[in-house]
Amino acid sequence: MSQYTVAFAGNPNTGKSTLFNLLTGMRQHTGNWAGKTVISAEGEFTHKDHQYLAVDLPGTYSLYSNSADEEAARDYIIFEQPDVTLVVLDATSLERNLNLALQVLEITGRTVICINLIDEARRLGIDINLKKISKRLGVPVVAISARNKIGIEALLDQVELVATSVVTAPPLRITYNDEIERGIAELTPMVEQTIGSMYPARWIALRLLDGDDSLLTSLKANMNSKGKALPGTKEVLGHGVTACH
Amino acid sequence: MTATVIPIPLSEALNGSRLRISGIEVQGVLRRRLLDLGFVVGNAVEVLRRSPLGDPTAFRVSNTTIALRREESSLIYGELIGGAET
Ligand SMILES: Nc1nc2c(ncn2[C@@H]2O[C@H](COP(=O)(O)OP(=O)(O)OP(=O)(O)O)[C@@H](O)[C@H]2O)c(=O)[nH]1
Ligand SMILES: [Mg+2]
Numbered sequence: 446m447s448q449y450t451v452a453f454a455g456n457p458n459t460g461k462s463t464l465f466n467l468l469t470g471m472r473q474h475t476g477n478w479a480g481k482t483v484i485s486a487e488g489e490f491t492h493k494d495h496q497y498l499a500v501d502l503p504g505t506y507s508l509y510s511n512s513a514d515e516e517a518a519r520d521y522i523i524f525e526q527p528d529v530t531l532v533v534l535d536a537t538s539l540e541r542n543l544n545l546a547l548q549v550l551e552i553t554g555r556t557v558i559c560i561n562l563i564d565e566a567r568r569l570g571i572d573i574n575l576k577k578i579s580k581r582l583g584v585p586v587v588a589i590s591a592r593n594k595i596g597i598e599a600l601l602d603q604v605e606l607v608a609t610s611v612v613t614a615p616p617l618r619i620t621y622n623d624e625i626e627r628g629i630a631e632l633t634p635m636v637e638q639t640i641g642s643m644y645p646a647r648w649i650a651l652r653l654l655d656g657d658d659s660l661l662t663s664l665k666a667n668m669n670s671k672g673k674a675l676p677g678t679k680e681v682l683g684h685g686v687t688a689c690h
Numbered sequence: 691m692t693a694t695v696i697p698i699p700l701s702e703a704l705n706g707s708r709l710r711i712s713g714i715e716v717q718g719v720l721r722r723r724l725l726d727l728g729f730v731v732g733n734a735v736e737v738l739r740r741s742p743l744g745d746p747t748a749f750r751v752s753n754t755t756i757a758l759r760r761e762e763s764s765l766i767y768g769e770l771i772g773g774a775e776t
Contacts, residue, residue: 507726541728541752
């Protein structure tokens with residue numbers, strides 16, 4: 446029996462820990478502010494023929510603002526490369542929540558979108574077109590209520606399909622303006638040459654263009670720890686900085 | 691009401707007015723943070739409440755209330771689309 450890793454990402458307070466606890470039978474803190482998840486917790490669960498390792502990441506609005514929480518969530522998704530990243534969204538605040546979903550999808554298509562608090566959305570008369578969202582994002586989208594245990598089996602079925610690669614999607618590709626696309630085109634081959642094909646090169650090029658030093662620091666630390674040399678890093682950074690002006 | 695096409699800084703908008711964001715001149719990490727909070731070009735923002743001294747001001751954006759100081763709100767521009775009569 447193989448074990449797959451499922452990372453739980455999402456905005457703060459969207460019910461990640463509630464779902465995590467429901468699946469793993471663990472008691473990760475839940476609640477509004479006091480019990481906020483600050484370090485990631487791990488637990489196991491089984492669905493059908495497979496065993497899963499669930500990793501509860503801290504809640505973040507973004508992966509780009511470089512708070513400790515955001516760096517932790519970002520680095521986990523990039524470097525640990527979970528078999529599935531489960532993005533847990535608040536059904537009553539989709540516009541805000543989809544920001545993070547889009548950021549994750551630009552990194553990896555091994556993603557399932559989980560729209561939680563669907564009970565609350567229904568109470569407020571919010572109607573969500575799951576099919577349409579799924580079509581636009583290119584990955585499975587499931588509505589659940591973690592607290593009321595609604596939709597959990599359907600969610601895990603989709604997690605299984607992505608984990609076992611029955612359902613696959615490339616990272617979501619957003620086309621930026623000409624200037625940015627030129628920068629990406631220039632940087633991507635260098636990124637690939639420097640760090641290999643393990644990591645999402647287009648996304649890393651985009652982050653370098655944005656001057657994301659924190660990502661660069663993490664990349665270096667990670668590659669050094671894996672015993673690989675990083676000869677071209679300085680050069681790549683130099684180009685990134687130039688392209689910003 | 692005739693549409694105001696000249697963007698004004700959010701810091702100048704009256705209580706109760708609604709604006710469509712047309713430009714953000716904040717830079718760096720703070721810019722990123724504002725974008726993540728929903729201060730994105732094209733998005734609607736409502737001025738909820740200005741404190742007596744005018745700082746900070748509560749704004750409603752993407753279904754959430756966010757307080758901004760003048761240093762930030764004066765660098766975010768929007769076009770008036772409704773709300774308070776001027
Ligand atoms: N109505 C409703 N409430 C829920 C649901 N799932 C979770 N909640 C509530 O939402 C609140 C936040 O849940 P958590 O599981 O702590 O959220 P989290 O995403 O782990 O939060 P952070 O760790 O801060 O990122 C708790 O009060 C939960 O009881 C749901 O499906 N419906
Ligand atoms: Mg939590």
